[in-house]
Amino acid sequence: MEIYRGRRLTVExxxxxxxxxxxxxxxxxxxxxxxxxxxxxxxxxxxxxQYRFAVGEYLYEAPAGTMEPGETPLETARRELIEETxxxxxxxxxRGTIFTTPGFTTERLHLFEVRDLAPSDEGRxxxxxxxxxxxxxxxxxxxxxxxxxxxxxKTICLVHRCLx
Amino acid sequence: MEIYRGRRLTVExxxxxxxxxxxxxxxxxxxxxxxxxxxxxxxxxxxxxQYRFAVGEYLYEAPAGTMEPGETPLETARRELIEETxxxxxxxxxRGTIFTTPGFTTERLHLFEVRDLAPSDEGRxxxxxxxxxxxxxxxxxxxxxxxxxxxxxKTICLVHRCLx
Numbered sequence: 540m541e542i543y544r545g546r547r548l549t550v551e552x553x554x555x556x557x558x559x560x561x562x563x564x565x566x567x568x569x570x571x572x573x574x575x576x577x578x579x580x581x582x583x584x585x586x587x588x589q590y591r592f593a594v595g596e597y598l599y600e601a602p603a604g605t606m607e608p609g610e611t612p613l614e615t616a617r618r619e620l621i622e623e624t625x626x627x628x629x630x631x632x633x634r635g636t637i638f639t640t641p642g643f644t645t646e647r648l649h650l651f652e653v654r655d656l657a658p659s660d661e662g663r664x665x666x667x668x669x670x671x672x673x674x675x676x677x678x679x680x681x682x683x684x685x686x687x688x689x690x691x692x693k694t695i696c697l698v699h700r701c702l703x
Numbered sequence: 704m705e706i707y708r709g710r711r712l713t714v715e716x717x718x719x720x721x722x723x724x725x726x727x728x729x730x731x732x733x734x735x736x737x738x739x740x741x742x743x744x745x746x747x748x749x750x751x752x753q754y755r756f757a758v759g760e761y762l763y764e765a766p767a768g769t770m771e772p773g774e775t776p777l778e779t780a781r782r783e784l785i786e787e788t789x790x791x792x793x794x795x796x797x798r799g800t801i802f803t804t805p806g807f808t809t810e811r812l813h814l815f816e817v818r819d820l821a822p823s824d825e826g827r828x829x830x831x832x833x834x835x836x837x838x839x840x841x842x843x844x845x846x847x848x849x850x851x852x853x854x855x856x857k858t859i860c861l862v863h864r865c866l867x
Contacts (some may be wrong), residue, residue: 542707550714555756558833566709567757568732581808588732592719593731623713635851639804640756669722687799692856
C-alpha cells in the first residue's frame with residue numbers, strides 16, 4: 540500500500556510473510572537507485588561539503604546523485620560529477636554497489652572511482668543544493684574517514700574501496 | 704507534517720528554507736538512532752546473514768539494532784550482540800558514528816568494535832528476524848568488503864574503521 544509518493548521517493552507499507560508463516564507489516568522507502576563516486580586528481584580527492592537538512596549538519600561527502608529515467612549508472616556519474624564539482628571525468632572505474640540501509644530502504648548506490656579529471660563548467664547546476672567543492676589530499680581523506688570527520692556512510696565505503 | 708508513524712520509524716514532510724530564500728518540501732524518514740558493531744574473536748569476525756525484504760536479498764551484515772527508550776549506545780550494543788549472535792562482549796571500543804543516507808533520513812549509527820567475546824544464550828531472540836551467525840577470518844572479511852560480497856554500507860564502514 541502506498542503511503543506517500545513524491546518526486547524523489549515513495550513510501551510503501553508492505554505485508555511480509557516470515558519463514559514460520561506469521562505475517563508482519565514493514566514500511567519500505569524507495570528513493571530510486573543512485574550513484575556515488577570518489578574523484579581522484581593526482582594526490583588529491585574532490586569532495587563536496589553540503590548542509591544536510593535531515594541531520595542538521597554540514598557533511599563532507601562524495602559527489603552523488605539519483606539516476607534519471609533511462610540513464611545508466613555511468614551516465615548518471617558523468618552528469619553528476621560535472622553538476623556537483625565542475626569537473627568532467629575521463630575514466631570511471633566501477634567499484635561495486637552498496638545498500639545504504641537495507642532494513643527499511645531499497646536504496647542501492649553504484650560506486651565509481653573517477654580519474655583523469657578536467658575542469659568543465661558545462662551543465663553546472665545549483666538548484667536546491669548548496670555545495671562547496673573541497674580538494675583534500677588522499678592521506679587526509681583516509682584519516683578523516685577513520686577519525687569521524689567524514690561520517691557519511693557512502694563516502695566511507697568509497698574511501699575503503701578506492702583508497703583502502 | 705507527519706505522513707506516517709509506525710513502531711520503528713516515522714515519515715515527515717518538512718518545508719525547508721534555502722539560503723537564497725526559496726522554500727522546498729522534503730520528506731524525512733526518522734527511524735531513531737541505532738548501533739552497529741564488528742565482533743572480533745581472535746583472527747575471526749562474527750557476522751550475521753539475513754534476508755532483507757526491502758532489497759530482496761540475503762546480506763552479510765554486522766550485528767546492529769535500534770536503541771530502546773532510555774538506552775545508551777553501549778547498552779544497546781551489549782543487548783543486540785547477545786540477541787543476534789549468542790555472544791556477550793567483554794570490551795566495546797567506540798568507533799564513532801555514521802549517517803547511513805543523510806539525503807532523506809536522520810538515521811545515525813553508533814559504531815563499536817567488540818572484543819573478548821564469550822558464548823551466552825541469555826536473551827537470544829528470534830522475533831521477526833531470521834538470522835544465521837557466520838564466523839569469517841578477518842582477512843576474508845576485508846576481501847569481501849572490497850569485492851562486493853559485503854555490500855551493506857554500515858558493515859563496510861565498520862570494516863574500514865576496525866580493520867582498515
